[in-house]
Amino acid sequence: MSTSCVGVLGGGSWGTAIANILAENGQRALLYVKDKESREEINRDHRNTHYLPEFQLSTSLHAVDTVEEVARRCRLIVMAVPTSAFREVARELGDFVQGDQIILSASKGFELESFKRMTEILKEETCCKKVGALSGPNLAKEIMAKQPCATVVASQYREVIQAGAGAIHAERFRVYLNEDVVGVEVGGAMKNIYAIASGILGGLAFGANTEAMTVTRALAEMVRVGERVGAKASTFTGLAGMGDLIVTCGSALSRNYRVGFGLGQGKKLEEVVAALGMTAEGVRTTKAVHQFAQREGLYVPIAEGMYRVLYEQAGIGEIMAGLMTRHARYEIDDLP
């Protein structure tokens, strides 16, 4: 097996941007792209018009048409497929990888019902133990525009952290390391729920105070859920927690924010999701967190409010009023 390449599975904006960083860092990067036209366009014109229309890709980035090719040729593989397809793609990958390969999940979400994180699915579906997560405040278009930014590579295994950082770290894409992979994954997943909430506030023309209150209380919810599954609270004050939360809740480049913005303007969910034309993970993550919180008796009022808006046709005004309760509370440990 040749392992001179690094690979990415998933040719969306995030997967393409990661593959492009790997390629620009002087590595031969393989990108598995399901769609034939996109694949041909990447290899012929070095562009991915559907997701990143404004940018030229590295000529060291090559689109391939099978998971197998990435699995057989790459020592480091990054998964950047939608979470709804994650287990299926991981299973296919599992047919070809060997135990010494390193796999990072860049997909942000939980499996429905099981509430499993993506690295848990990787361990179940492949023979690789050396898995980790890549997460942080990383809007793909800004990465492509060479805006300075930072990300986190997280794993229980130092070897994974070092290999990931070694491949990905660049002058304008600074990698921080974290051993708390659980916290990094929970943060990356849950922030999409609150991006929808922030988008709703934006669509309703609320200001910065309201936004900051929501984002801050959102962080407290993330910590509560994270601690229940073994994460460290301190991780949530880092790039994959607060950092990603800020960027996703504050930028119109964020898909989940845009979904919320449309809802805030009074549009229907189906309508805004269709107009987006890409996956907005937050809709699914809201359901996963709702299921988990119900089962565990966790207090996540904003996530529950979003669940009622997204899945039970609750009115936004009613949910907002419910969240702005009348009693003063202690800030930390504000259980009901």
Added chain:
Amino acid sequence: MSTSCVGVLGGGSWGTAIANILAENGQRALLYVKDKESREEINRDHRNTHYLPEFQLSTSLHAVDTVEEVARRCRLIVMAVPTSAFREVARELGDFVQGDQIILSASKGFELESFKRMTEILKEETCCKKVGALSGPNLAKEIMAKQPCATVVASQYREVIQAGAGAIHAERFRVYLNEDVVGVEVGGAMKNIYAIASGILGGLAFGANTEAMTVTRALAEMVRVGERVGAKASTFTGLAGMGDLIVTCGSALSRNYRVGFGLGQGKKLEEVVAALGMTAEGVRTTKAVHQFAQREGLYVPIAEGMYRVLYEQAGIGEIMAGLMTRHARYEIDDLP
């Protein structure tokens, strides 16, 4: 002594907004305003044109011309003067208050050289022990516009927290309580430094990823300084830490952000401060934190970078390059 009133010292935008909330909550609110014209305008037209030109004030809000009147008539007094005048006003207040009165500081900063917090100065200059701080993501204009928001009342004394919350809590101005007054004051003060940094990034047209990275690393600096003076790390994940940081770093309504924005556009500090026409506390706070960090050997690279820009005429490009170092680091405990 009649103590039926509540009082605010300082007729800037923040002091006026607080006094207006107190008045709208059904209390007789006295606002000490130094400037004669502003005082007359508030009492005659119920407006404060210089600071809050778009808004009508409550008719239960009365501007008064001495600190003494507030001290003699109010059971609860909020200090909202610039930190540069804080000790002087506190000393004057100290001549008139009695030990059972409650004083909250809404001023955000440290005393130069001594690095004392405002509640420490209150204890030194008055006979009142029952002091606390009021801080949070609270842009005055958005409060006046009745945007829903939240704030923190912090004190070591439950009685202070309860009196403060009782007077201030309103349906659209939700009060959270916190016993860690040190953390709340450090957060409120330091965020202004990072607002200048964020403004610079904005002025240089950097995007949301860069902003989120900066704000997240800023929080780590705030925690380091806070813990050195006895604050709890968890307070910084709350409204007076992260919440206020987000709002101040993300809104063009923030004065300190505007100072940074002008610097990022290549203007001189004197020029942007003059154009602002109000106090931007961050310039002074940067110096106070620099002095303290030097003395204590604390690692606060963003604050130090801002000090070099504001006080040592360092070039912004040079400082930015220094902050984006080349090595991957662990996220938590990333001491040099």
